[in-house]
Amino acid sequence: MDPVVVRGLSKTFYDEARGEVKAVQEIDFECRAGEIFGLLGANGAGKTTTLRMLSTILTPTGGSATILGHDIAAEPTAVRKCLGFYSATTALYPRLTARETIEFFARINQYAGDVKQRVDYLIERFGISKYASARVDKLSTGMKQKVSIARTVAHDPPILIFDEPTVGLDVLNALEMQDVIREFRSHGKTILFSTHIMSEAEKLCDRIAIIHAGRILACSNLEGLRQVTGERYLEDIFVHYVRGQG
Amino acid sequence: MNWKIVRVIFANELRMLLRDRRTIVLAILLPLLIYPLMIYATRTTTERRAKNLAATVYQYAVTGSQAEQVRELITRSTEAAARAATPGKNEKSGAADFKLQEVKVEDPAASLKSGEIHFYLEGLSGKEADALPKKAAPLSAEPAVGRSQAKGPDQVAPEPSRLPGVPLIRIYFQGDRDVSQAGSSKMRDLLSRTRRLDRNALLLQHGLPVKPELVMASDETSIARASQVTGSYVGRFLTFILLMFLMSSGSIVAMDSIAGEKERGSIETLLTTAAERMEIVAAKQLSIVTVALVITFFQVANLLAYVNFKLIALPKDWVIEAPPITIVTLLLLFIPLAAFTASILLMISAYAKSYKEAQLYFFPVLLLSWVVALAGVLPGIALRSAIVLVPVANVSVAVREIMVGKFDWPMLASVFAVMVLAAAWALRASANMLSKESLITASEADAADLAGGAALFPKHVLRWYTVMGAVLFAIALNVPQLATFRAQILFNELVIFLGAVLLMIRKYRLNVREALALRPVKPLVWLGVVLAIPSGLVVATGVFRLANLVIPVPQRVLEQFGRELMPKEVPLWQIILLISILPGICEEIAFRGTLLYGLRRKLRPVALALTVGVIFGFFHVALFRILPAAFLGVMLTATALLTGSIFPGMVMHAGSNALGFWLADSGTSVANLGWSWYVAAVAVFALAFYIFYRARTPYPGLRP
Numbered sequence: 001m002d003p004v005v006v007r008g009l010s011k012t013f014y015d016e017a018r019g020e021v022k023a024v025q026e027i028d029f030e031c032r033a034g035e036i037f038g039l040l041g042a043n044g045a046g047k048t049t050t051l052r053m054l055s056t057i058l059t060p061t062g063g064s065a066t067i068l069g070h071d072i073a074a075e076p077t078a079v080r081k082c083l084g085f086y087s088a089t090t091a092l093y094p095r096l097t098a099r100e101t102i103e104f105f106a107r108i109n110q111y112a113g114d115v116k117q118r119v120d121y122l123i124e125r126f127g128i129s130k131y132a133s134a135r136v137d138k139l140s141t142g143m144k145q146k147v148s149i150a151r152t153v154a155h156d157p158p159i160l161i162f163d164e165p166t167v168g169l170d171v172l173n174a175l176e177m178q179d180v181i182r183e184f185r186s187h188g189k190t191i192l193f194s195t196h197i198m199s200e201a202e203k204l205c206d207r208i209a210i211i212h213a214g215r216i217l218a219c220s221n222l223e224g225l226r227q228v229t230g231e232r233y234l235e236d237i238f239v240h241y242v243r244g245q246g
Numbered sequence: 247m248n249w250k251i252v253r254v255i256f257a258n259e260l261r262m263l264l265r266d267r268r269t270i271v272l273a274i275l276l277p278l279l280i281y282p283l284m285i286y287a288t289r290t291t292t293e294r295r296a297k298n299l300a301a302t303v304y305q306y307a308v309t310g311s312q313a314e315q316v317r318e319l320i321t322r323s324t325e326a327a328a329r330a331a332t333p334g335k336n337e338k339s340g341a342a343d344f345k346l347q348e349v350k351v352e353d354p355a356a357s358l359k360s361g362e363i364h365f366y367l368e369g370l371s372g373k374e375a376d377a378l379p380k381k382a383a384p385l386s387a388e389p390a391v392g393r394s395q396a397k398g399p400d401q402v403a404p405e406p407s408r409l410p411g412v413p414l415i416r417i418y419f420q421g422d423r424d425v426s427q428a429g430s431s432k433m434r435d436l437l438s439r440t441r442r443l444d445r446n447a448l449l450l451q452h453g454l455p456v457k458p459e460l461v462m463a464s465d466e467t468s469i470a471r472a473s474q475v476t477g478s479y480v481g482r483f484l485t486f487i488l489l490m491f492l493m494s495s496g497s498i499v500a501m502d503s504i505a506g507e508k509e510r511g512s513i514e515t516l517l518t519t520a521a522e523r524m525e526i527v528a529a530k531q532l533s534i535v536t537v538a539l540v541i542t543f544f545q546v547a548n549l550l551a552y553v554n555f556k557l558i559a560l561p562k563d564w565v566i567e568a569p570p571i572t573i574v575t576l577l578l579l580f581i582p583l584a585a586f587t588a589s590i591l592l593m594i595s596a597y598a599k600s601y602k603e604a605q606l607y608f609f610p611v612l613l614l615s616w617v618v619a620l621a622g623v624l625p626g627i628a629l630r631s632a633i634v635l636v637p638v639a640n641v642s643v644a645v646r647e648i649m650v651g652k653f654d655w656p657m658l659a660s661v662f663a664v665m666v667l668a669a670a671w672a673l674r675a676s677a678n679m680l681s682k683e684s685l686i687t688a689s690e691a692d693a694a695d696l697a698g699g700a701a702l703f704p705k706h707v708l709r710w711y712t713v714m715g716a717v718l719f720a721i722a723l724n725v726p727q728l729a730t731f732r733a734q735i736l737f738n739e740l741v742i743f744l745g746a747v748l749l750m751i752r753k754y755r756l757n758v759r760e761a762l763a764l765r766p767v768k769p770l771v772w773l774g775v776v777l778a779i780p781s782g783l784v785v786a787t788g789v790f791r792l793a794n795l796v797i798p799v800p801q802r803v804l805e806q807f808g809r810e811l812m813p814k815e816v817p818l819w820q821i822i823l824l825i826s827i828l829p830g831i832c833e834e835i836a837f838r839g840t841l842l843y844g845l846r847r848k849l850r851p852v853a854l855a856l857t858v859g860v861i862f863g864f865f866h867v868a869l870f871r872i873l874p875a876a877f878l879g880v881m882l883t884a885t886a887l888l889t890g891s892i893f894p895g896m897v898m899h900a901g902s903n904a905l906g907f908w909l910a911d912s913g914t915s916v917a918n919l920g921w922s923w924y925v926a927a928v929a930v931f932a933l934a935f936y937i938f939y940r941a942r943t944p945y946p947g948l949r950p
Contacts, residue, residue, distance in 0.1 A: 014847070014949060055518045059681075077522055085518035091511030095262040107254045109520045135265075155520075 001069065003159055003190045004031035004054070008063030011049050011214075023049040025214040026063060031159075031192055036185050038205030039194040040238060046214040047194040048087070051163045054192065055085040067159055081109060084152040087163035094137035098128050098147045101136060102154050109155035122150040142173050149180055160184055161192045166200060178204055198234045208234070210241050217241040247528065251521045255529035256536075263499055263537060273498040274541055277491075281545060282552040289559065295424070303345040304429040305363045307354040312369030312413055319415075320346070320367075320433075323440040344432045358420055364429040365419040375414035473567035474650045480566070481649025485642040486619040488542065488580060492587045493615060495541035496534045497608055500591035503530045504680070505604035517680070527592065527677040534588035542584075575648055575658065579641050582665035586637055587615075589672030596679035622646040629657045637668040703754040707844025711861060714746050714836075718865060731816060732824065739828040743836040750840050760946075762839040763892040767943065774937035775894050777930050779901035782881060783909075784927035786902075787916045790874040803870065825907055830900025837862045837879065838886040838895045847949050851887055854948070858883040878902065884935070890943040 011024040024046040031037040039047045052058040054065055056076035064071060070078040092101055102122055106115045123132050126146045131139060136147060152160065162181060166174040181204060185191055195201050201208055202222060209219040218225060218241050226232060229240045263269060308316050324346060351357040354366035370378075408414060415437060419430035468475065507513040516526060553560060560566075594611060598604035621627060621639035629647050634640045640661045647654065718738060721728055728737050751758060758764065816824075842858050849857055862883075863876025882895040909916060916923075 020950075057514060057517050077520055080518060081520040083518075085515075087514070089511050090515040090518065092515065093258070093262060093512055094510065095265040096258070100261070104254065104258050105519065108251055108516075110248075110251070151515075 002030040002032050003068050004037070004065070004192060006030065006050075006054070006063070006065040009050065009053060009060055009065050010062030011046075011053060011058060012061045022214050024053070024060075027209075027211070027214075027216045029209050029216060029219050031190050032207075033190055034185060034188050035206040036181065036191040036193055036204050038201040038208040039192070039211055040196070040198070040201045040205075040208050040234075041194075041211035042196055042242070045196075045211045047196075047211055048163055049214075050211070051085075051087070051161050051192065051194055054079075055083060055161055056080055081155075082157050083159040083161060084155070084157040085161045085163070086148060086152040086165055087161075088165070088167040089163075090148070092136045092144060092148060092151065095135060097133050097135055098139065098143075098150075099123065099132040101147055102150045105151040106154035109157070111155040113156075118154065118156070122154065126150050141169070142176075145169065145173055145177065149177075153184070158188075159190050159192070163194050164196070165193075166195070166197065174200075198238060202234045210238055212242050217244075247525055248522070251525045252529045252532070255516075255521065255526060256532050259499070259503065259530060259533035260536070263502075263533070266502075269498055269502075273495050273537075274544065277494070277541070277545060278548050282549055285549075286552070299425065299428050300343050302364075302425055302429070303347050304365070304425075304432070305347055305349045306429070306433070307349055307351045307357060307363050307366040308369065309354050309366060310369040310416075311371050311374060312415075314369075315413070316367050316369035316415055317348070319437065319440060320348075323436045326440060326443065327436060344436060346433075355418070358418060358426070361420075361423070364423075364426045365417055365433065367433070368416045368418065370414045370416065372411035372413050375408065375412070376410050378414075470650070472563060472565040476564045476566055477649035477651065478646065479564075481646035482622045484576075484649065485583070485622060485638070485645045486616065489583070489587065489615055489619045489638065491542040491545050492538045492584055493591070493612055495545075496538035496584075496588055496591050497612075499534045499537045500530075500588065500595045501598075501601055501604045501608065502595075503534065503592065504595040504676075505598040506595075506601050508598075509600045513680075523677045523680045524674075527596075527673060527680060531585070531588050531592050531673055531676070534591055535584050538588060539584050571653070572648055572651075575653065576645065578662060579644055579648075579658070579665070582662060582669055583638065583641050586665055586669040586672060589669045589676065590615075592676045593672050593679065596676045618642070629654055629661070634660050635664055637665055640664055699755045700757070703750070703756060704844050704847055706754075707750075707841060710746060710750060710844075711841060714742055715865060718742050732820070735824045735828065739824075739832040743832040747832075747835050747840050756840070756843070761843045762835055763843070763886055763890065763945065765891040765893075765943070767889045767891045767894055768941040770937060770941040771889050771891075771894050772897075774934040774941070775897050775901070777937070778881075778885070778898050778934035779905060781927040781930035781934060782878065782898065783902045783905055784916050784919070784924060785931050786874040786878050787919075788924040788927065789877045790870070791917065793870070793873040821907065822904060826900045826904035829903055830896045833862070833865075834882070834892055834896045834899055837865075838882055838892050842883060842886060842945075846945065846947055850949050855880050855883040855887060881931075881935075885938055887945045887948070888935070888938040888942045890945045894938070 006027060006029050008026045008028060009024060010022070010026050013021040013023055027046075027050065029037070039050060041047045049058065053060050054067065054072060056072055056079050060073065064073065066072070067079045068082050070082070072079050093104075096104065099119060102119045103115060106118055111118055123129055126149060128143075128146055128150060131143055136144060139147065160181075165177050165181070169177060178200065181191060181193065193201075193204060205222075207219065207221050208225065210217045210225075218228070218237075220228070222234065225234070225237045229237045231237045231240055308320075310316070324344070327344070349357070349363050351363060351366075354363065354368075357363045358366055417430045417433055420426040470478075504513065507516065517523075590611065591608075594607045595604050598607055615638065618636065618639040619642050621633060621636070622642035622645060627633055627643055629640070629643045633643050634657055644658055644661045648658075721737065721742075722734070728734050747762075750756065751761060837858055841861065842854070845854055845857060848854075859878075859880030859882070860876050862879030863872045863874075866872055866875040878899075882899060885895045885898060886892055
C-alpha cells in the first residue's frame with residue numbers, strides 16, 4: 001500500500017463574503033514510497049488546502065486520505081506523528097535558541113531514540129553548530145530556513161510535506177532547499193511537495209499532479225505528461241491543461 | 247492526554263516568558279512597585295489633606311443686614327462646640343478643630359474670588375429672604391442655613407426648607423477650591439448644630455411637655471468581634487482585588503500564548519506536531535495559571551511587606567485573624583478561580599486572530615469580571631441563593647462569608663464544583679477554538695476587506711445596528727424635543743431605521759431587491775398572514791404575561807405606556823400611520839431587510855432568527871417590551887426566512903400593531919384572557935407557520 005493515499009478528498013469553506021467556496025474538489029492521488037510527488041498549481045489552486053488537510057490542520061468536508069495507513073480524520077495524532085510539515089507560513093519560536101527549537105520539536109513529536117544525539121546530528125548535518133545557541137530572532141533568513149528544516153525532520157518522520165518551501169528565498173537558499181529535499185528522498189523519505197514554480201517541479205519531482213481550481217487535471221511523471229500533451233516544457237504542459245479546463 | 251507532551255509545552259512556554267524582558271518588567275517588576283506606591287500615595291495624600299485642613303485657620307467675612315446676628319451666632323456656636331468637645335464626639339463633626347478668623351473686607355465676593363478669604367456669610371432678615379426669588383422647596387422647620395455654590399450675591403440662591411419670615415444665612419464659597427469647600431461645609435455643620443440646639447431650647451421654653459421617660463434615646467452596640475468587622479470589609483473586596491491581579495498578570499502571558507503565536511505563524515507549526523489540541527491548551531493554561539499565581543503571590547507578599555514595614559498603614563481598628571481553616575478554604579476557592587480566569591483568558595487568546603485583537607476583547611471581559619467579582623459588595627446577597635451558580639460572583643460572596651467566620655460547607659462545596667466545571671468548560675472551549683479553521687487560518691479572513699462593497703457588509707452589519715441602538719437610546723434619554731409621541735416615532739422610523747438602511751445600501755452598493763428581500767410570495771402565504779396577525783398578537787401577549795410572572799411590571803408603568811401610545815390629541819389616522827404603517831415598513835426594512843441580509847451567512851437559520859429577533863426586541867427600549875417584541879421579531883424573521891420575502895412580515899407587523907391599538911382603544915384587553923385562549927392562539931399561530939412552510943420559498947444564500 002502506498003504511504004499516502006488520497007481518495008475523493010474535498011474541502012468546502014464557508015466564507016461570509018463569498019458564500020460557499022469549493023477549495024478542493026474530489027481529488028485522487030497517491031504518493032509512492034521514496035518518491036517526490038509534486039502538486040503543481042497557480043496561487044489559489046488548492047495546493048495548500050490539500051496539504052493542510054493531509055497534515056490534519058484542516059478537516060476535509062468529503063473523501064478520505066491515509067498516511068501510512070492512518071486515516072487523517074479518524075487518527076489525526078497518529079498521522080501527525082509520522083509526518084513532518086514545512087511551509088513558508090510555519091514559523092519558529094523567536095525566543096528559543098536553534099538547539100532548543102530542534103529539541104522541542106523532537107520531544108513534542110515523541111522521537112523514539114535519544115533526543116540529544118538526534119539534535120546533535122541535525123545541528124551537524126545542517127551546519128547550524130556556529131549559531132546553535134543563538135536565539136532564533138537573531139538569525140538570518142537562510143539560518144532560520146535551516147533550523148526550520150531541522151525541526152521538520154527532528155523526529156525523523158517517514159513522510160515529509162513541503163508546501164511551497166522556496167517562497168521568499170533567494171536563489172542560493174532555494175537551490176540548497178532543493179538539494180536537501182533530494183537528499184531526504186535518497187534516505188527513503190516519501191515527499192509531498194507543492195509549488196507554482198515550473199522549473200522546481202521539473203527538476204525535483206518524480207511524479208507531478210497539476211491542480212487547478214481545486215481539481216487535479218493530470219497526474220503522471222514528466223515523460224507521461226509530455227506524451228499526452230505533446231509539449232516539451234512543463235510550463236507549456238501546465239498551460240495546456242489549465243487552458244483546456246477553461 | 248499525554249502529560250509528557252503537556253510538560254514539554256509548559257516548560258517551553260515558561261522558558262519563553264522568562265526570556266521576554268519586556269514582559270518581566272511590565273508584569274512583575276512594575277506592579278510590585280506601582281500598586282503599593284499607589285496605595286501609599288493615596289493614603290499619604292488623604293492624610294496630608296486632612297492635616298492641612300485641620301491646621302487651616304479659615305478666613306471668612308460676614309455681610310448683609312443681619313451681619314451682627316450672624317457674628318453672634320458664630321461666636322455662640324464655636325463656644326458651644328468647644329465646650330462639647332470630647333475626644334469621642336468632636337471627631338465626627340470636626341467642630342472643635344475648626345479654627346476661624348473673621349476678615350473685614352470691602353467686597354466679600356471679590357475677596358472670595360481672589361482667594362483672600364475662604365468663604366463669606368450673608369445674613370438676611372426674614373423679609374429679605376422671603377423676597378428672594380423662590381425655588382420649589384417643601385416647607386419645614388429645619389435650620390435655615392443656605393449654601394450657595396459658585397454664585398454671586400445677586401444670583402438666586404437654592405433655598406433650603408425654610409418657613410416664611412425666618413431669617414436666612416447664606417454661605418458663599420468657591421466650589422473649585424478644596425479649602426473653601428471644606429470651610430463652608432464645616433461652617434454649615436456648625437451653624438446647623440447650633441440651630442438645632444436653639445430650636446430644642448425654644449421648644450422647651452415654650453412649654454413643650456418633654457418628660458425624659460417619653461423621649462427614648464437610641465444607642466447601638468455591635469456584637470461582632472473586631473476581626474469579624476475587619477473580615478466583612480476585607481471579604482467584600484478580596485476576590486475583586488485578587489481577580490484584578492490574576493487578570494492583569496495572566497493576560498500578559500495569555501494574549502501572547504495563542505493570539506501571539508497566530509500572529510507570528512508558530513501556531514501552525516505547533517498544530518502540525520503530534521501534540522493534541524487539548525494537550526496544547528492544557529499546557530498553555532497551566533503556564534498562565536502558574537504565572538498568574540506567582541505574580542499574585544508576589545503582589546500580595548509585597549503588599550504585606552509594605553504593611554509590615556508600616557509603609558502602608560491599615561486603619562487603626564482593623565484586626566485581621568486568619569486561622570488555618572480560613573486560609574485553606576480560601577485557597578480551595580482561589581485556585582479554581584485562578585484556573586477559571588486563566589481559561590477565560592486563553593479563550594480570548596484562542597478566539598482572537600492577533601495580539602491586538604485579543605487586547606480588544608480583553609477589555610470588556612475585564613469590565614465584566616469586575617462586575618461579577620463585586621457581587622460580595624452587594625448587600626442582601628447570601629451564598630445560599632442562585633448566586634452559587636454564577637462563576638466568580640459565587641466566590642466573591644463565599645469569601646465575604648468566610649471572612650466573617652461563616653462556613654456553609656454544602657454551599658462552599660457547590661462553589662468549588664461550579665468553579666471547577668466552569669474552568670473545565672472554558673478549557674474545552676479553548677481547545678475547540680484551536681480546531682476551528684476560521685480561527686487558526688487567517689488567509690480567508692481578509693477576502694472581504696479586499697473585495698469591499700457588498701462583500702464587506704456582513705462584517706460591518708452589527709456595528710451599524712450597535713450605532714443605531716446607541717443613537718436611539720441617547721436620543722430617547724437626552725433630547726426632550728423628540729420625546730413626544732409623534733416626534734419620537736417619526737424620528738426613529740424615518741431617520742434611525744429608514745435613514746440608516748438607505749445609508750447602508752448606498753455605502754455598500756447593495757442590491758436593493760436582494761438586501762430588502764423584495765420578492766413576491768405564493769398566494770397561499772397571505773392566508774397564513776391573516777391567521778398569524780390576531781393569533782401572533784395573543785401569543786405575544788401570553789409571552790408578556792409569562793415574563794411578568796418572573797419580572798413583574800408595575801401597573802402604573804403599563805398605564806403610562808398606554809397613555810403615551812394613545813394620546814388623545816393625535817387624530818386616529820395619524821396614530822394608525824405612526825404605530826402601524828410606518829413601523830410595518832421601516833422596521834421590517836431595517837430588521838428583516840438589511841440586518842437579516844447581513845447576517846444570513848454568519849449564522850444558521852435558527853440562530854439567525856433568534857439573533858435578529860432579539861436585536862429587534864432590544865430596540866424596543868422599555869424593559870417589559872423587550873421579550874414580547876423579541877418573540878414577534880423571531881416570528882417575523884422566521885416568516886421572512888420561510889417565504890424569502892419581506893412583504894408578509896410587513897403586513898403581519900403593521901396588522902398586529904393596528905389590531906393591538908384597535909383592541910386597546912375599544913377597551914378590549916387580551917392581557918386578561920383565560921389560558922385556553924392562549925393555547926388556541928398558539929394552535930392558530932402554528933397553523934399559520936405550517937402554511938408558510940407548505941408554501942415556502944426559502945430565503946436565498948443562507949448558511950447551510
